[in-house]
Amino acid sequence: MLRHLVKLWRGSGTSTAAVAEPIASPVAIPTFDADVASTGASSEVWCRRRRDKTCLYSTVTDDTIARLLHHHAGRVAATNRAGERLLRHEFDLLGSGPYVPTDPSRPAHEGYSPIDWYLDPVRRLRFPPGIPHKQWNLMEMRPGNADIKYPWELARCQHWATLGQAFAFTKDDRFAVEIARELDDFVEANPTGIGVNWTCTMDVGLRAVSWAIGLELVRNSPALDDRFWARAYEALFDHGVFIRNNLENTYEVTSNHFLCNLLGLQFLGAVFADLPQGAEWTSFSHAAIAHEMTVQVLPDGADYESSIPYHRLVAELFLGAARLADRRANPMPAGYRARLREMVAFLAAVTRPDGLMPQVGDADDGRLHVLGPVSDVSDSQVSPQDARHLFGPAGAMFAEPAWRALGGSAGAWEAAWWGLDADAVAAADTPAPVAQLFPHAGIAAARTDRRHYLLITNGVVGTNGFGNHKHNDLLSFEYHHSGAALIVDPGSYVYTSDGEARNRFRGTASHNTLMIDGVEQNELRPDWLFRLFETSHAESVSFADSGGVVEYVGRHHGYERLQQPVTHERTFRFTKESGRLVIIDRLTGRGRHELRWHFHLAPGVVAQRGDSGTVTLAASTGGGAERAAPHPLCELHAPHDVAIAIQPAAYSPSYAVKLPCLAVDMSATVDLDGDRTWEFSIAERRTNSEVPRT
Numbered sequence: 001m002l003r004h005l006v007k008l009w010r011g012s013g014t015s016t017a018a019v020a021e022p023i024a025s026p027v028a029i030p031t032f033d034a035d036v037a038s039t040g041a042s043s044e045v046w047c048r049r050r051r052d053k054t055c056l057y058s059t060v061t062d063d064t065i066a067r068l069l070h071h072h073a074g075r076v077a078a079t080n081r082a083g084e085r086l087l088r089h090e091f092d093l094l095g096s097g098p099y100v101p102t103d104p105s106r107p108a109h110e111g112y113s114p115i116d117w118y119l120d121p122v123r124r125l126r127f128p129p130g131i132p133h134k135q136w137n138l139m140e141m142r143p144g145n146a147d148i149k150y151p152w153e154l155a156r157c158q159h160w161a162t163l164g165q166a167f168a169f170t171k172d173d174r175f176a177v178e179i180a181r182e183l184d185d186f187v188e189a190n191p192t193g194i195g196v197n198w199t200c201t202m203d204v205g206l207r208a209v210s211w212a213i214g215l216e217l218v219r220n221s222p223a224l225d226d227r228f229w230a231r232a233y234e235a236l237f238d239h240g241v242f243i244r245n246n247l248e249n250t251y252e253v254t255s256n257h258f259l260c261n262l263l264g265l266q267f268l269g270a271v272f273a274d275l276p277q278g279a280e281w282t283s284f285s286h287a288a289i290a291h292e293m294t295v296q297v298l299p300d301g302a303d304y305e306s307s308i309p310y311h312r313l314v315a316e317l318f319l320g321a322a323r324l325a326d327r328r329a330n331p332m333p334a335g336y337r338a339r340l341r342e343m344v345a346f347l348a349a350v351t352r353p354d355g356l357m358p359q360v361g362d363a364d365d366g367r368l369h370v371l372g373p374v375s376d377v378s379d380s381q382v383s384p385q386d387a388r389h390l391f392g393p394a395g396a397m398f399a400e401p402a403w404r405a406l407g408g409s410a411g412a413w414e415a416a417w418w419g420l421d422a423d424a425v426a427a428a429d430t431p432a433p434v435a436q437l438f439p440h441a442g443i444a445a446a447r448t449d450r451r452h453y454l455l456i457t458n459g460v461v462g463t464n465g466f467g468n469h470k471h472n473d474l475l476s477f478e479y480h481h482s483g484a485a486l487i488v489d490p491g492s493y494v495y496t497s498d499g500e501a502r503n504r505f506r507g508t509a510s511h512n513t514l515m516i517d518g519v520e521q522n523e524l525r526p527d528w529l530f531r532l533f534e535t536s537h538a539e540s541v542s543f544a545d546s547g548g549v550v551e552y553v554g555r556h557h558g559y560e561r562l563q564q565p566v567t568h569e570r571t572f573r574f575t576k577e578s579g580r581l582v583i584i585d586r587l588t589g590r591g592r593h594e595l596r597w598h599f600h601l602a603p604g605v606v607a608q609r610g611d612s613g614t615v616t617l618a619a620s621t622g623g624g625a626e627r628a629a630p631h632p633l634c635e636l637h638a639p640h641d642v643a644i645a646i647q648p649a650a651y652s653p654s655y656a657v658k659l660p661c662l663a664v665d666m667s668a669t670v671d672l673d674g675d676r677t678w679e680f681s682i683a684e685r686r687t688n689s690e691v692p693r694t
Contacts (some may be wrong), residue, residue, distance in 0.1 A: 029245075032237035035275040047229040051219040055270040057327045057419040058161070058371065059216045064416050065168055071422075072413050076169055078373035083166030083175050086159050089115055092374075092381070093153045094365060095656035096121045101154065103189065105129075112181050117155055117189050117197055120146040122656065123497075127151055129189065133198040133246075138496065147497035148196060149364065149655070155190070155197040157182070157210040158370045164217025165371075165417075176221035179214050180228050183235060192238045201246045202257040205264025208239040209369055212267045233271075240268040240281055253464045254295060256303075256310060256366070259317050262289045263368060266324055273328075286330065289321045293336045301342025302441030306462030306470035307361025308350055309492075312387045315343040316368045319394060323418055326397075344394040346438060347387060348406060351431045353451040353483045355406075356385040359491040360443070360457055360478075362469035362506070364655045371417040372410055384654035389414040396420035406431055430483070435550045435576075437543035444543055444572075446550040451483035452579030456572055458538045458554040461522055467532030472521045474538050474556045475570040476511040479682060481579045484619035484631040485602035486682070487512055491652030495529065502529050505652065514585055515596045516566055521558035535561055541569070550574040564591030566672065580683040589672045597680070599636065599664040600649060607646045607662050613638040615646070615664050616685065633685040639678050642666040 036046045060068075069076055092098050101116035104126075108114070118127040125146035138148060160179055167175035190197045198204060215232055218224065243264050248257040265285040272278030296314060298304050303311035318340050322332045331337075352358060365384040372389050374382055392411025395404030397420065404411060408427030416422030430451050437444045442459025446452075455478040461467040471492075479487040489512070493505045503526055508515045515521075523533035536558030544551045552572045559566040566589030573582040585597075601607060604620030615638070619631040638644060649663035670676065 030241055030277050032234040035237070035272070035277050038276055039274060043230050043233075044226050047226065047233055050233065050271070051229065054216060055273060055328075056213060056216050056267065057323050058213045058369070058417055060168070060416060060419060064419075064422065067422060068413070068416055069169065072409070075373050075409070075413050078375050079162060080166050080169060082159075082162050082373055082375060086163055087174060087178055089113065091121075091154060091159070093121075094147075094149060095654060096150065106189070112185070114185050114189065115154070115182065117186060118151050118195070119154075120148075120150045120497075122147065122150065127196045129195050131195060133193050133195075136196065136199040145497050147494065147656070149495065151196055152200060152203045155186070156203055156206045157186070157214070158206070158367065160210045160214030161217070161369055161371055162374070164214045167218050167221065173221050173223035176218035177223050179218055180224050180232070183211070183232055184228075187231070187235050192235075192242060198242065200257075201243055201248050202260040204239055204246075205243055205260040205262070206368070208236065208243065208264035209267045211236050211239070212271050213369060216271075236268065237272060237275075237277070240265060240272070240277060243268075244277075244281065244284070253466050254292060255305060255463055255466075255468065256296075256314050256317065259289070259292055259296065259314060260368075262292065263317050263321060266321055270324060270328060282328075282330075286325065286332075289318070290333055290336050293318060293332075293339050297339050297343060298438075298440035300438040300440045301339065301344075301346040302438050302443065303343070304462050304464065305361070305468065306441075306459055307363065308347075308357050309359065309363035309385075310361065310366070310469050311343070312347060312357060312390065313366040313368070315340075315347055316390055318343065319390065319397070320368045323393065323397065323420075327419065341398050344391070344398070344400075344403065346441070348391065348403060348431065349434045349436050349438075349445045349447075350443065350455060351387070351406065351447075352455075352478075352485070353430050353447065353453050353480055354485065355388050355431070356383060357387050358455050358478045359385065359489045359653065360455070360473065361462075361471050361492070363492045363652075364495070372413055386410070392422075393418040393420055401425070402428075402432055433576075435545040437540060437552065439540050439543075442538055442540060442554075444540070444550075444552045446545075446574050446576070448576045448579070450577065450579065451480065452574075452576065453480035454478070454550070454572065454574045454581060456552050456554070457489075458540060458556065460536075460538050461532050461534040465534050467522070467534070468530040470522075470532045471506040471511065472508040472524060472532070473511040474508075474513060474521045474536055474558065475554050475568065476513040477572065477583075478512070479581055481619075481634050481682070481684065482631055484605075486605055486617055486619060486634060487599050488602045488651060490600050490650065492655070493650075493652040493658055494656050499526065499529055506532075509596070509598060510600065510649075512598055512600055514568060514570070515598070516559045516568070516587075517562060517594050518596075519559060519562060521556060548576050550576065559589075562589075562593075564593070564672075565589055566593060578684065581681065583680040585678045585680075586675060587672060587677075588675050590674070592669065592671050595642075595668045595670060597638075597642070597666040597678075599666075600651070601662045601664065603651050603659045603661045605662065607664055609644060609646065610635070613640050613642070613644065615644065617682075634682055635685050636664060637681045637683075638666055639680070642668045642678070 099121040103114040103116040106114040125143040163175045262285045265281040269282030303314040389410045391403040391407030392415035405428040435446045444456040446454045457473045536556040538556040541553040555569040569586040571584040606618045615636040617634045651661045
C-alpha cells in the first residue's frame with residue numbers, strides 16, 4: 001500500500017505525479033457525451049436504457065432479497081441500522097471511532113450537510129483542497145502528521161453498497177437519495193483530478209467500483225430523476241478516463257495498486273459496455289488482470305507482497321474479476337482460475353482456529369467492496385481480521401464445500417451478493433486440520449482438530465525485492481493452544497502518520513524471533529517507510545509431517561553482515577495431539593554477541609515468572625458457549641542461562657488500532673566459537689491448580 005509515496009520518503013521531494021504519469025498521453029480526452037453520441041442515442045435515452053438492465057454480479061434478484069430477509073434477518077437488520085447511521089453521516093473508519101465529517105467551508109442545503117472529504121478525524125486536521133493531483137506532495141502539503149488514509153478511505157465510498165442494500169431491503173428512497181446527494185457532494189468538493197482524493201489511482205479505482213455497485217442497486221428508485229442520472233454516469237465515466245490515463249504500472253514493480261486500477265476499469269467496462277471507451281476498458285483490463293495473476297501470485301498461491309492481510313485483498317480482487325468475467329460470459333483463462341484456487345487454499349490454510357487472519361506483514365484493512373454489514377447482529381464491530389466472508393463466493397465458484405463451511409453465515413451472505421448460491425451451510429466449528437509448507441512464500445502452517453495452531457514466517461523480501469509490505473519476521477511464528485491465541489505477530493498499526501511506530505512494528509525486535517547485536521534481519525532505513533532491502537536470503541531447509549509431529553527447519557543469513565558473521569537456523573517441532581512446541585535456535589559463528597529473544601503475547605494473555613526459566617501463560621477465556629471451561633495454562637520453558645523480562649507491549653489487530661498486551665523478552669551475552677544451540681518449549685502445564693494473577 002502507498003507505494004507511490006516511496007519517493008517522498010526517500011527525502012527527494014519528488015511529487016507523486018512523477019510516478020503516476022501515463023506512458024503516453026492521449027491526443028484527446030474522451031467524454032461521456034461524445035461516446036454516447038457515437039451510438040446515435042441521446043444521453044437521456046442511453047441512461048434509461050442502462051438502468052433497465054443489470055450488468056454487475058452485485059445486483060441481486062427479488063427472490064434472493066426474499067431469501068436474505070428470511071434466512072439472514074439479523075444481518076438484514078444490521079445493514080438497515082448501518083444505513084440509518086450513514087444517513088446521518090456517521091462513519092467509523094480505520095480505528096477512528098464514530099465521527100461525523102461536516103465540511104466547514106460549505107453550508108447545509110435542503111437538509112443535507114456536505115461531507116468533509118479532506119478530514120483526518122483522529123487528529124482533527126484537514127488536507128488542503130484544490131490542488132491538482134500532479135502537483136500533490138504529501139510531505140510538503142499535509143497538515144502536521146495528518147494521515148492521508150482517512151480521506152482516501154472515506155472517498156472510496158465503500159459504504160454506498162450498504163446504502164444500496166438498505167434500499168433493496170426497505171424500498172425506502174432516502175437511501176437512494178443519499179447516494180445521489182453524496183455523488184453531487186463529492187463532485188463539487190473533488191472535481192476530476194483536483195484534490196487529495198485523486199492523488200492515488202488505487203483509490204479512484206475502488207471508488208469507481210463502489211459507485212458502479214451503489215448506483216446499480218438504486219437504479220429503480222423513483223426519487224432520482226433523469227438529470228441526476230446524466231450527472232452520475234458522466235462522473236462515473238470520468239473516473240474511467242482518469243484511471244486509464246494514470247495507471248500505477250510505471251514503478252519498479254506492480255502491486256495491489258495497479259490491480260485496483262484494473263478492477264475499476266473492469267467494472268466501468270461493464271457499466272459502459274456499449275460505448276467505445278467501455279469496450280476498450282474491458283479489453284485492456286481483462287488481459288492485464290490475467291497477466292497480473294502470473295506476476296503478483298507465487299506458484300504456491302501466495303500474494304508476492306509478503307503480507308497475509310494484503311493476500312486477502314489481492315485474492316478478493318482476483319476473485320471479483322473472475323466473477324465479473326463469468327457474469328459477462330467472458331471467463332478468465334483456465335490457468336488464472338487454477339492459480340486463483342490456490343490463493344483461496346492458501347488463505348484457508350493460514351486461517352487461525354478462531355477464524356481470523358494472522359497479522360503477518362502490513363495491514364490496512366483494504367477490500368474490493370464491502371457487501372457484508374460492518375456490524376454483526378448485535379451491532380458489535382466486525383473485525384477486519386475476519387476474512388471468512390470470502391470463502392462463501394469462493395466455495396460456490398469452485399464447488400468446495402469445506403470453504404463454504406469455513407465461511408459459514410457470513411460466507412453465505414457474501415455469496416448471495418456475488419449472485420451465487422446463498423443456501424445456508426453448517427458453519428465449521430474450526431478450520432480443517434492442515435500441515436503445509438508454502439515454500440515460495442516462506443510460510444508454514446499447522447492446525448489441528450484440537451484447535452492447536454502454529455504459523456511460521458521465513459520468506460524473502462517480497463514484491464520482487466521491493467519490500468513495500470514486508471516485515472522483518474524471519475523465523476518468527478504465531479502459536480495458539482486449545483483455540484486460544486498465546487503468541488502472535490504484533491501487526492502493522494499505521495503508515496505515514498507515525499514513522500517511528502511504523503518502523504517499530506515492522507522491525508525485527510517486535511517479532512517472535514532472535515535479534516543479534518540489535519541489527520535488523522533485512523536492512524531497514526528509517527526514512528524509507530515502504531522499502532526493505534534484502535540482506536537475509538531466507539531459506540526453508542526442510543518440512544516434514546510424520547508421526548504426529550510437524551517439523552520445520554529454516555535459516556537466514558541476515559546476521560552474516562555483522563563484523564563477526566553469524567548464521568541463524570531455527571527448528572520448530574510441533575506435536576499435533578498435545579500442542580507442545582519446541583524451538584531450537586542454532587547459531588554458527590564466532591565472537592561476542594548480544595542475543596535477544598522476543599515472544600509477543602496476545603492481548604489478554606497473562607504471564608508470570610516461575611522457577612528455573614519458566615513463564616506461565618494464561619489466556620483469557622472467550623465469551624462463547626464453546627469455551628465454558630477456562631483455557632488450560634501453558635508454560636514457556638527457556639534455557640537456564642538467559643535473562644527473562646515480562647514487559648508491556650502493543651498489538652495491532654487492524655489499521656490504526658493498538659491494544660495493550662505483554663511480551664516476554666529474553667537476553668544473553670555469549671561468546672561463539674562454532675555452533676551453539678538454545679532450546680525453548682511451550683506446553684500445557686501438568687496441573688492447573690495455580691492461576692497467574694495480573
